[in-house]
Amino acid sequence: ASWPVITVDGPGGAGKGTLSRMLAEHFGWHFLDSGALYRITGYACLQAGVDWADEPAVAEVARQLDTRFVMGADGEVGVLYAGRDVTAVIRSEEGGRGASVVAAQPSVREALLERQRDFRQAPGLIADGRDMGTVVFPDAPLKIFLTASAEERARRRYEQLRGKGESVSLPRLLEDIKERDARDSSRAIAPLVPARDAVVIDSTATPADAVFEAVLLEASRRG
Ligand code: C5P
Numbered sequence: 001a002s003w004p005v006i007t008v009d010g011p012g013g014a015g016k017g018t019l020s021r022m023l024a025e026h027f028g029w030h031f032l033d034s035g036a037l038y039r040i041t042g043y044a045c046l047q048a049g050v051d052w053a054d055e056p057a058v059a060e061v062a063r064q065l066d067t068r069f070v071m072g073a074d075g076e077v078g079v080l081y082a083g084r085d086v087t088a089v090i091r092s093e094e095g096g097r098g099a100s101v102v103a104a105q106p107s108v109r110e111a112l113l114e115r116q117r118d119f120r121q122a123p124g125l126i127a128d129g130r131d132m133g134t135v136v137f138p139d140a141p142l143k144i145f146l147t148a149s150a151e152e153r154a155r156r157r158y159e160q161l162r163g164k165g166e167s168v169s170l171p172r173l174l175e176d177i178k179e180r181d182a183r184d185s186s187r188a189i190a191p192l193v194p195a196r197d198a199v200v201i202d203s204t205a206t207p208a209d210a211v212f213e214a215v216l217l218e219a220s221r222r223g
Contacts, residue, residue, distance in 0.1 A: 006143075009131065009132050011180075011192060013154070014203055023212070032126070033077055034127065042097075043090050052102055055107055104189070113136065142218060142222055201214060
């Protein structure tokens with residue numbers, strides 16, 4: 001059987017994670033955080049002494065990933081690597097940089113493809129990423145492409161990091177975001193573009209619950 005999937009793609013900081021969690025909870029469906037797989041791959045390379053630029057070695061690390069996702073009591077997804085909780089480490093700015101570098105390598109993406117498709121289980125799946133609607137689940141009945149201005153995404157990230165007590169510079173964050181956007185959009189393989197049949201939503205001036213309502217409406221239209 002082919003279980004339903006809603007794909008949620010878009011640049012970092014557009015609100016995909018929040019939207020995806022709301023949808024997964026609403027429908028009682030599984031949740032794939034595909035970015036976490038790339039982040040863990042980058043982290044696992046550091047642990048194994050593998051250079052992020054060494055594509056064959058990185059792909060091997062990706063194939064062997066010993067990782068599990070666990071649902072925390074707070075509704076946040078925790079990430080285990082080799083049995084250890086690495087959630088905070090991989091969510092750091094450095095973790096995002098590593099993910100973005102290894103994710104540009106075709107054989108690394110190939111190595112993670114089946115693992116991602118395995119998340120499609122009863123009764124359904126919310127898949128959060130960059131290429132969920134274009135590459136991983138091209139037959140998904142509902143595809144969302146969520147975006148927001150780079151300035152707004154930097155501002156949200158800034159608030160988030162400050163809330164965690166980290167000291168960060170807003171201009172530096174904005175620069176990082178623009179740099180990662182450029183790398184993700186211009187790469188030869190699975191670049192960050194909306195699927196042709198995606199519903200594009202701009203969240204720059206739209207609060208999370210309004211975005212959520214808009215997606216529910218789209219879902220109900222599709223039955
Ligand atoms: O979504 P998140 O910020 O965790 O993703 C980290 C990085 O992983 C992204 O900047 C992108 O380079 C890469 N990624 C990807 N394809 C996905 C998910 C993430 O290339 N489906």
